[in-house]
Amino acid sequence: MGNLWANPLFGIFLTVITFYIGDWTAKRIKSPLANPLLIAMVLCVAVLKLLDIPYKDYMEGGQFISLFLVPATAMIGLSIYRQRKVLKQQFFPIVIGCLAGSLISMGSTIVLCRLLALRQDMLASLLPKSVTTAIALDLSDQLGGLRSVTMMAVIICGTGGAIIHPFIIRLLKLKDPVATGVAFGTASHAIGTAKAIEMGEVEGAVSGVSMGIAGICTVIIALFL
Amino acid sequence: MNMKILRQLGIILAICLAAEFIVSLLPIAFPSSVTAILILAALLGLKLLKVGHIQETADFMLSNMAIVFVPVSIGMVEDIGLLKGQLKGFLLVVCASLVLTFLGTYVTVRIVQICLDKLAGQGGASDG
Numbered sequence: 001m002g003n004l005w006a007n008p009l010f011g012i013f014l015t016v017i018t019f020y021i022g023d024w025t026a027k028r029i030k031s032p033l034a035n036p037l038l039i040a041m042v043l044c045v046a047v048l049k050l051l052d053i054p055y056k057d058y059m060e061g062g063q064f065i066s067l068f069l070v071p072a073t074a075m076i077g078l079s080i081y082r083q084r085k086v087l088k089q090q091f092f093p094i095v096i097g098c099l100a101g102s103l104i105s106m107g108s109t110i111v112l113c114r115l116l117a118l119r120q121d122m123l124a125s126l127l128p129k130s131v132t133t134a135i136a137l138d139l140s141d142q143l144g145g146l147r148s149v150t151m152m153a154v155i156i157c158g159t160g161g162a163i164i165h166p167f168i169i170r171l172l173k174l175k176d177p178v179a180t181g182v183a184f185g186t187a188s189h190a191i192g193t194a195k196a197i198e199m200g201e202v203e204g205a206v207s208g209v210s211m212g213i214a215g216i217c218t219v220i221i222a223l224f225l
Numbered sequence: 226m227n228m229k230i231l232r233q234l235g236i237i238l239a240i241c242l243a244a245e246f247i248v249s250l251l252p253i254a255f256p257s258s259v260t261a262i263l264i265l266a267a268l269l270g271l272k273l274l275k276v277g278h279i280q281e282t283a284d285f286m287l288s289n290m291a292i293v294f295v296p297v298s299i300g301m302v303e304d305i306g307l308l309k310g311q312l313k314g315f316l317l318v319v320c321a322s323l324v325l326t327f328l329g330t331y332v333t334v335r336i337v338q339i340c341l342d343k344l345a346g347q348g349g350a351s352d353g
Contacts, residue, residue: 011296015292015295015296016292018295019289019291019292019295023289035291036291036292037291037292037294037295037298040292040295041295041298041299041302044295044299045299045302048299055299055300055303058296058299059296059300062295062296062299063296065292065293065295065296066293066296066297068286068292068293069258069293069294070241070244070245070257070258070261071237071238071241071261071286072286072287072289072290072292072293073258073261073262073290073293074237074240074241074244074258074261074262074264074265075237075265075279075283075286075287075290076262076287077261077262077263077264077265077266077269078265078266078269078276078279078283078284078287079287080262080266081265081266081269081270081276082276084270090338092337092341093334093335093337093338093341094334096333096334096337097330097331097333097334097337098330100329100330100333101326101329101330101333104322104325104326104329104330105322105325105326108321108322108325108326109318109322112317112318112321112322113314113318116314116317116318117314118311118314118315118318119311122311122314122315126315126318126319126322129319129322129323130322130323130326132256132258132259133256133297134256134257134258134259135255135256135259138256146307148304148307149307149308149315151297151300151301151304152301152304152305152307152308152315153315153319155294155297155298155301156301156316156319156320156323157319157323158294159294159298160319160320160323161323161327162291164320164323164324164327165327168324168327168328174331176331176334176335176338178334178338179330179331179334179335179338180331182330182331182334183326183327183328183330183331183334184327186326186327186330187323187326187327187330188323188327190258190290190294191291191294193290194290194291194294195291197287197288197290204287208262211259212259212262212263215256215259216259
């Protein structure tokens with residue numbers, strides 16, 4: 001039986017089927033907690049723990065899903081093209097929003113880490129938390145952070161954002177799709193963008209652009225730290 | 226239909242490979258995903274590529290994008306031990322900063338929009 005779990009097809013199957021269940025559930029239960037990624041994650045971890053399957057075995061297949069990170073995120077280019085009119089009209093709000101958001105993200109992290117007396121390497125790991133994985137890991141190295149801690153912070157900002165932001169939007173009755181898109185992309189990178197795409201085409205495209213601009217802003221701000 | 230999806234997938238993978246190649250030439254660390262986004266948007270904008278050339282496959286990937294983050298999010302659950310002793314502080318900083326960033330960004334965009342609207346003399350805010 002052990003060999004079956006290490007077969008790459010198992011990891012792919014488990015990911016596809018749990019994500020399908022997550023997506024199916026999310027479409028029926030209109031709650032921010034019913035998020036396809038979160039449901040898939042919980043179901044996968046539950047299956048791996050219950051059947052005592054090592055993470056390494058799961059990743060034999062899981063790595064093939066991860067490989068599609070670049071092709072899937074690249075398709076944001078299509079959303080951007082489809083929304084080019086909005087982007088032209090809203091150029092300044094988007095760029096200034098991304099810059100302000102990146103400053104708030106890094107500034108609040110520094111202040112909060114000092115207040116809670118976290119270790120210096122934790123601060124370095126947390127600074128790039130709002131940007132997309134590839135940029136965040138490079139920045140973490142550059143600042144002297146721990147890669148896996150950065151990875152966790154990035155994932156929490158993404159999945160946490162996909163859950164928390166819709167709550168905030170409902171609570172405060174935030175309505176502007178452009179501002180929502182910029183806020184999603186700047187605070188919660190690609191995972192937030194995936195959620196923004198579910199909310200609407202404008203939100204998704206603006207979030208995709210903002211994720212890129214915020215990434216570049218963060219890299220530049222980090223040069224001064 | 227089968228050939229069509231294959232052709233679309235071929236085009237998409239070619240764009241990604243081109244992005245990886247360009248990134249490998251750059252003197253600074255720049256993410257290949259952002260590069261691929263820029264290449265695709267540029268090709269469409271310059272009319273070198275039509276939406277129809279990638280549409281079905283691209284829309285499939287767009288609507289199911291979050292699936293690519295499932296394996297890495299499971300890895301995170303496995304690695305949680307690294308945060309021993311710092312977990313509470315870690316979560317507090319990440320969550321508080323996340324909410325501040327989201328709200329701060331939203332408010333900044335609205336302020337800039339309203340200022341620009343006033344400058345343009347249109348009066349009312351552009352509400353969506």
